[in-house]
Amino acid sequence: MAFNGSRYDIQEFLVCQTVDKTALNDLLAKAEEIVTEKGLDFTSTGLEGDLFQAVVYAHALSGSPLATIEEVTEAAAALEAAIQALENATTPSTSYAITVEDSGNGTVTPSRTRATRGLTVTLTVKPDEGYKLDTITVTDKNGDELNLTDKGNGKYTFAMPASAVTVEASFTKDDTPVDTGLPFTDVKADDWFFEAVK
Known part of the structure; x- marks a missing residue:
């Protein structure tokens, strides 16, 4: 330039x-x-x-x-x-174990043995004959109790946490009187004198 x-x-x-x-x-x-x-x-x-x-x-x-x-x-x-x-x-979804403690006089069956966090798990309770459910609890790995929803007919549900859980149930004698159609609440249908007093 x-x-x-x-x-x-x-x-x-x-x-x-x-x-x-x-x-x-x-x-x-x-x-x-x-x-x-x-x-x-x-x-x-x-x-x-x-x-x-x-x-x-x-x-x-x-x-x-x-x-x-x-x-x-x-x-x-x-x-x-x-x-x-x-x-x-x-990354697979992590699933956690569901353990049911042995209990006499009845059984508790989970809908699955493992579940991922947030999944709804159903517990089916079946007492032995002559027994009824007394208590049922579900706790996480820290021992904290989870909320259970009674769905009726012996079924309970809970939401799976991010840890393994333990299910515990206890059963007690069912002393509820059986309706035999008689005015006597202490007479059972299989008593030997049932026919005589009915």
Whole structure:
């Protein structure tokens, strides 16, 4: 460029924006561990393929001095979403044991022997002949008693907590008088003198 008879050279300088990549690099380190562990590559498909592609893009931005704040933020969000999606898909739901303590004079049968948290479990109570249910409790691993709902007909329900549970029941003699159609409450239908007094 000439000015007043003199020539000047104009140089252009590229100003790089300083971008904090800490969050991106932390996620990238975690994602790369998953990629190595699962042996993911460009042929991976589905959620695994999504994660691998997110890693490739994030890795390119991590080493680039030209990456913008918007690009780094977007790449970190995509990487985090890919990691979470894969973890949710591969982590099985944890189920917990349901143990019924032995009790004489009756039985308690759970609808399942294991259950995941929040699942409704039904307990079916069946006293032996001549007995009735006295008490029934369900406690978690810490000994805390759970709420039971009496559904009638010997069925009780509870919501499974995030721990194993223990079911305990006790039965007592059923002294409820049997209706024999007689005015005598102490006469049973199988008494030898039933026919004589009815």
